[in-house]
Amino acid sequence: MTAALRNPKIWIFGICLLPLLRLIVLGGSGGLGANPIEFITHSTGTWILVGLMVTLSVTPLRRLTGRAELIRYRRMLGLFTFFYACLHFITYVWLDQFFDPAAIAKDIIKRPFITVGFSAFVLLVPLAATSTHAMMRRLGRHWQSLHRLIYLVAILGVIHYGWLVKKDLTQPLIYGAVLALLLAMRMTWGVMLLQLARSRFVPARS
């Protein structure tokens, strides 16, 4: 038991469940405000973006701190992001549109922000499906190329948010800035690695 509590995975799992727990508690106590469906949609949307940013910061953090074991928590963070994306999508399909296929199809085609959000969700599905060790082994080198789709998903996610707000772009811009930083760090390292390879140095840490 105490050994289990010392495992950070347990703690991360618990923390990742807090946003859902909050919605359940607020829902049970009538705390979701005048427009509960909007509240749930916005809340799950927020946590998807946060999840994407946290998942994408694992690699930079690992490189900055030199702590290779951080990579062990990345899959769980990614899967929780997918979990909240599913909740977000279900909220839209079920609570918002009430399974009206015509209205949903029209929305996806006609509303750019929904087109973009829906695309991001669809792109997340193969990433979640190939997250197991078995799939990693089977895909080999291709696994990493496939999972680079997460960069596109995050960009689409921020565009989705920016496109739906009526006027105040502050929040989408904050997510955009964080994402730009996380992606820029990767580019810098990429360039550095390339230069190192060219000068036949072997990088000390991978």
Added chain:
Amino acid sequence: MLIRQPDGILPSDITPPEIYRERRRFMQGMGALAAGAVLGVAPEAQAGAKLAGVHASAYNLDEEKTPFKDVTTYNNFYEFGTGKADPAENAGSLKTRPWTVAVEGEVGNPRIYDIETLLKLAPLEERVYRLRCVEGWSMVIPWVGFPLREIIRRAAPTGNARYVEFVTLNDPRQMPGQRSRVLDWPYVEGLRMDEAMHPLTLLTVGLYGEVLPNQNGAPIRLVVPWKYGFKSAKSIVKIRFVEKQPLTAWMAAAPDEYGFYSNVNPQVDHPRWSQAKERRIGEFFKRDTLMFNGYGPQVAQMYRGMDLKKYF
């Protein structure tokens, strides 16, 4: 020294209950007055105070009213922040007394009204109207006010007055949302003269029989029920009669998304989302949005022959 003990309390010494109750009420009244003085507002002007002399009107709806709590905690009032809960949290800094409304421009009788005068200008009536927000949600609210035409009539507009412009207070100290440049302050809205004169157009000072809460546009706002909510300017300080169509705050911010007319119309979508349906606050299923928000029989003739896709 001889002190004579009274041998009993005379009936005339006892304060009759109606008198001491009266005294208590007086003391309570003094307390409320003192609190009002601290806050700079007379008690009868504070949100929550019952409005006196409100008449029932023929403008009622056979639809359930949105609960007071939802009407007063789920608001779009960017002067106090862009979140729906922001106005209820931040509008306490708005001082609604003293307050004046300038009626000016192309009129024979320009005048600066004190709010107390305005409150007594015409009989107050309760009107239950639908409110449809451009974002796709709606409410049913019992407003208290009088038709805007009462002021227009007294102002005696000249032949040049073709539009009416409404200007909201511009004071970042009282309206913290104005420290952000999210819109070009002050908030400006406008109506065509016939829309402003329409009997449905209500100058509003209360809701649910009470003084308008600050977050709902105190002390005086417009309610134009067949248009999207943002057309109904809040916390008005100026009513200006003009010859040219005013440039409204939302038209200046996003001209391709918000037009001057902004009539509720399920057939003309917002460029980014559909307007065919709406979520009535408190209801689970979306309902169909009605043409002119259900006020077509009264207002459609004003737009006869106009292409409503072009004049959105």
